[in-house]
Amino acid sequence: xxxxxxxxxxxxxxxxxxxxxxxxxxxxxxxxxxxxxxxxxxxxxxxxxxxxxxxxxxxxxxxxxxxxxxxxxxxxxxxxxxxxxxxxxxxxxxxxxxxxxxxxxxxxxxxxxxxxxxxxxxxxxxxxxxxxxxxxxxxxxxxxxxxxxxxxxxxxxxxxxxxxxxxxxxxxxxxxxxxxxxxxxxxxxxxxxxxxxxxxxxxxxxxxxxxxxxxxxxxxxxxxxxxxxxxxxxxxxxxxxxxxxxxxxxxxxxxxxxxxxxxxxxxxxxxxxxxxxxxxxxxxxxxxxxxxxxxxxxxxxxxxxxxxxxxxxxxxxxxxxxxxxxxxxxxxxxxxxxxxxxxxxxxxxxxxxxxxxxxxxxxx
Ligand SMILES: *[C@@H]1O[C@H](CO)[C@@H](O)[C@H](O)[C@H]1NC(C)=O
Ligand SMILES: *[C@@H]1O[C@H](CO)[C@@H](O)[C@H](O)[C@H]1NC(C)=O
Numbered sequence: 001x002x003x004x005x006x007x008x009x010x011x012x013x014x015x016x017x018x019x020x021x022x023x024x025x026x027x028x029x030x031x032x033x034x035x036x037x038x039x040x041x042x043x044x045x046x047x048x049x050x051x052x053x054x055x056x057x058x059x060x061x062x063x064x065x066x067x068x069x070x071x072x073x074x075x076x077x078x079x080x081x082x083x084x085x086x087x088x089x090x091x092x093x094x095x096x097x098x099x100x101x102x103x104x105x106x107x108x109x110x111x112x113x114x115x116x117x118x119x120x121x122x123x124x125x126x127x128x129x130x131x132x133x134x135x136x137x138x139x140x141x142x143x144x145x146x147x148x149x150x151x152x153x154x155x156x157x158x159x160x161x162x163x164x165x166x167x168x169x170x171x172x173x174x175x176x177x178x179x180x181x182x183x184x185x186x187x188x189x190x191x192x193x194x195x196x197x198x199x200x201x202x203x204x205x206x207x208x209x210x211x212x213x214x215x216x217x218x219x220x221x222x223x224x225x226x227x228x229x230x231x232x233x234x235x236x237x238x239x240x241x242x243x244x245x246x247x248x249x250x251x252x253x254x255x256x257x258x259x260x261x262x263x264x265x266x267x268x269x270x271x272x273x274x275x276x277x278x279x280x281x282x283x284x285x286x287x288x289x290x291x292x293x294x295x296x297x298x299x300x301x302x303x304x305x306x307x308x309x310x311x312x313x314x315x316x317x318x319x320x321x322x323x324x325x326x327x328x329x330x331x332x333x334x335x336x337x338x339x340x341x342x343x344x345x346x347x348x349x350x351x352x353x354x355x356x357x358x359x360x361x362x363x364x
Contacts (some may be wrong), residue, residue: 026110028103032086037076043120045078047128051230054079056221057125060293066300084229091226101240105135125149127237137246145310146254150262150289153271154242164238175227190261190288247274254279255306259287
């Protein structure tokens with residue numbers, strides 16, 4: 001099998017507006033935030049699942065051409081990585097106290113303060129979805145909306161707890177060994193998607209090459225992880241508590257995606273059933289937990305409708321451009337994080353002329 005991994009690797013230079021990594025000093029230690037886009041625009045904060053960084057977790061979605069024009073051009077993305085999960089991170093000193101899920105959520109609050117952000121949209125995957133949901137329950141006034149991908153919201157079941165304990169022990173004694181990598185890949189991807197890698201002679205789907213690249217890239221990333229840092233995040237998430245009661249009081253709009261074959265499928269259903277306001281659930285067929293990588297296209301329409309529900313909408317306009325995307329219902333009209341003008345020329349062709357290349361050469 002040829003190594004065509006370049007087709008999915010993140011090339012920072014090709015991101016519209018570029019991107020910059022910040023190390024934000026919080027009261028709970030340093031956290032890496034990759035900022036992508038124009039900081040005048042409304043903010044989306046992302047948080048990845050256990051052992052992943054923002055690239056492995058979100059690049060599929062953000063590089064999907066239509067999503068790039070919908071999200072990258074209209075928002076500024078703040079990719080928060082869990083402590084010690086950024087590329088090239090060194091092992092966190094063993095003297096450093098372990099952070100709880102509450103500490104991690106508080107850290108997100110401090111990150112917002114650092115960048116002077118009042119209100120944000122949140123996008124998290126599984127453990128990251130839990131952190132951002134917890135953040136939303138603790139800092140309600142700061143969250144405009146939640147987009148959750150195969151989220152967790154209850155305390156771990158006995159089986160999950162025990163399974164995580166096994167993973168923690170493997171990590172502790174053997175580091176990021178082969179077995180552990182396979183376990184994690186099965187946490188993220190559906191069997192079909194994941195198995196494609198071992199059946200490369202048989203092209204079962206048109207996108208076969210791309211798909212196995214994603215799994216391979218993920219496997220390579222996992223090999224580079226600092227096991228002791230992954231232990232910290234996994235341990236925090238294995239000690240999480242049930243958020244069901246707080247969810248009932250959560251006011252912000254919530255869009256939940258869940259892969260049909262995600263191990264956390266029932267968790268997402270429970271979460272959707274528990275929330276009683278302004279939430280929707282999208283089940284993605286034949287997909288694992290990491291919908292952002294496995295089937296990012298399935299997320300586009302729901303996200304577009306969701307953004308409308310949050311006050312970002314496109315309307316026919318008399319202008320020559322034909323369509324505009326405007327904010328009609330900011331929670332506070334003076335909120336600086338909401339740009340009144342959300343339309344860039346590139347996004348006009350959102351549905352009609354999807355941009356086929358990753359290279360966006362606009363300078364506006
Ligand atoms: C949501 O649930 C809370 C608590 O159960 C209840 O007080 C509230 O009226 C519910 N809201 C809606 C819109 O159903
Ligand atoms: C998710 O929750 C919404 C709002 O409560 C409800 O209308 C919808 O039927 C739920 N979806 C599923 C699949 O349970």
